[in-house]
Amino acid sequence: MSDLLDQEELKSALKKRPEWDLEGKSITRVVEFEDYMEGIDFVNLVAEVAEEAQHHPDITINYTKVTISLTSHEAGGITEDDIELADRISNLVD
Numbered sequence: 001m002s003d004l005l006d007q008e009e010l011k012s013a014l015k016k017r018p019e020w021d022l023e024g025k026s027i028t029r030v031v032e033f034e035d036y037m038e039g040i041d042f043v044n045l046v047a048e049v050a051e052e053a054q055h056h057p058d059i060t061i062n063y064t065k066v067t068i069s070l071t072s073h074e075a076g077g078i079t080e081d082d083i084e085l086a087d088r089i090s091n092l093v094d
């Protein structure tokens, strides 16, 4: 299990990743798609990456809008595991 990032580490990690926002103890990203099934395909890719990493985001699907929320439950906040998974998820769409 990774350690919690401190305030400075978190600030600099998010500065380099403007698509991700801090929301409480999570980082979130919203991705919008042309149609519903495109969003579902993305969710399936996220699920594969998450299972491989053994780190699992909360995923909300609102029609063509998919929201990914990452936190490390065991650590009680954001760790390097979340940042690594955020980058892998961003690589699927950027």
Ligand SMILES: C[C@H](O)[C@H](O)[C@H]1CNC2=NC(N)=NC(=O)C2=N1
Pocket (backbone or CB within 6 Å): 054, 055, 056, 057, 070, 071, 072, 073, 074, 075
């Ligand atoms: C043992 C296993 O690695 C842990 O339970 C993992 C599984 N997936 C997880 N996912 C997330 N988001 N946070 C965790 O702390 C976490 N813990």
